[in-house]
Amino acid sequence: MQLWSVVGAIGRFMMRAGVVILLFVAYQLWGTGLSTARAQDNLTKKFDSQIAEFSPSTPANDTQPVVTAPTDVPVPQLGDPIARITMKNIDSDFIMVQGVDLKWLQQGPGHFPQTPLPGQPGNAAVAGHRTTYQAPFNRIDELAPGDLITVQTLQGTFTYKVDSHIDPKEGTTSGHIIVSPNDLSILDQNVGNRLTLMACHPKFTASQRIVVTATLTSNPAPATPIPAYNGVTTDASTDALAGGDSSAWPAAIFWSLFAGLAWFGVWWLARFWTPTLLRKRARRVSRLKDWKFLTTYAIGTPFVLVLMFIAFTNIARLLPASY
Template sequence: MNSNLASFSLTSTVMLISRIFRRIGQTLILLGFLTLLFVVYQLWGTGLLTERYQQGLENDFEELVEQVEEVADEPKEVISDSEVKPDLGEFLWRSEGEAMAQLTIPALNLSKTVVSGVGVEALRKGPGHYSYTPLPGMPGNSAIAGHRTTWGAPFGDINKLEPGDEILIQTVQGSFTYRVVEQMGGRGHFIISPYRLDVLDQNFDTYPNRLTLISCHPKLTARQRIIVVAELVGEPADYYPPPKRAMFSLNLSFGIEGGDTSTQIDPSGTSDEQTPTTQAPPQDDPSPVEANPPSSETTSSQGNDLGESTEVTSFGEGLEGDKDAIAPTVAWGIAVFMIIITTLLVANRWRKWPAYFIGFFPFIAAVAVWFFNLEKALPS
């Protein structure tokens, strides 16, 4: 009798342990499957979305150029006997995420429409222009950021750029050519920490009219930044300040402290006349870019066009991740697992395949939203 009880107890224990390990194995398989789905979404799904964005942006930029040509053909509004109000600045400075330039790099077989801003949503559409730097073609240091591995990876191969390679930019002011500047070791790029922000400064002693391309390094991480500097060939275009009704108030942060790029609206609701100038925006602390520059300040002070000082504390949430997306990421992750658990419980008490079929559609919808927010929260 005791022998039978002992045998039954041992069998029950073995079955319990076997059941536990089976559940653990099933959970690990599920986690592996979700991880694989997320990798597929990041490497291919985001690229398809960016391609759709780019198609629309290309059309938007073409329409923008046509609008400028129409305005140029019209008589300008005379404000006084000696003053004419230009309209070009209204077309040059675009809202966050709107098309503002066409970028072509023949050496990389790259042609992308550049949007205004470097927020998460902006960089999902394509390369983004730092709105507190001059526009491409204008005097000064114009900076553009882009992804290297996801969302079309526009800057995936900028490490392959060689000194002398051309970078072509078209804005509504015209077409401009930049040439990649040689860095240490004969390379066309250099690597810096994410805290090294002086590459966004203005009024450089060497190559004062430049284009700075910025992305994350190494690929698949945001541990460092890869920088390509190119000098403008020929004379710069006139500098147009942004309209006063769209003042830029930068609040970019790194890590847990910060916020995101914000735009403050002029309470007066008026826009002053825009007068072109050949001078770049003032810069409080200019310092030349060097190959593999040593670590220094973690902030960069940008003088903007309205006479205000803008403190830059990061390369933007588009490259470093959006902390506001963490909460919805957690919430949708919980929703995904609740759908899975509910589907399995229903399948065990009902017929399996009908339960799986019914649970499939809410599962796919929840996973899509989860991945969208998860990718938004993660660094580029």
């Protein structure tokens, strides 16, 4: 009997662990989008106010030309909104932020700070998620040669046309290429005026990178200085695109333990503390008919789910930035 009791306990533990894993997967696929939606709302308000500030007003008599590419735009700081990127063919419309660390990619597509800003001379590189955090680059594999990508910045609105690439193995033509995570040639600046979009590939893995390049269809805007704040260099290998945020370990452990204790507390109260339940157990009456048992779970479950959501948020910070 003791052996079967142990087997039963292990089975119940595995079932509960499976539920937790499923909840985390659900959080990754849908829950992460909640924080991104809030961040995008805030970024949109900030970006729109910047557009209103730097877009010159047109005189009433229309006698003076309107400058569409100001050169005195501020150098963006990490986390600042820098552009609105729109890809109508794949229903993607997001505010782009400066930086490719995980905390910035959780808010939207991130611009590699050591590359020119979109619309300026050179190769502007951008990274984004494909499966989580509203997945702004979820369907970039569907972009075809000739598709248009529109980018609005403080210097104006710029249109890029997706380039054609030939698969070296199959010989087919598409709008993307697949490269290794260590291939930094996609950030080269001797390729003309273009936009480079990259994300992890295949979906749900970080073993490779899918890359879409697009060529600017108009003259570029005047260049602005590459930022020189801490953490930004001309070496893209120093960016944390493929790695998680190791500083999240303490918070992830704390909130996971807190959620686990809360779950255990609710279970203990429902199973052992309810007086009515103890009496009914002697008569082998179903616990589902005990209102105190149900009330304990009804009150405790939302509290546990909130703690699990916070724990999942910090655990997700440990995953690759473009997952």
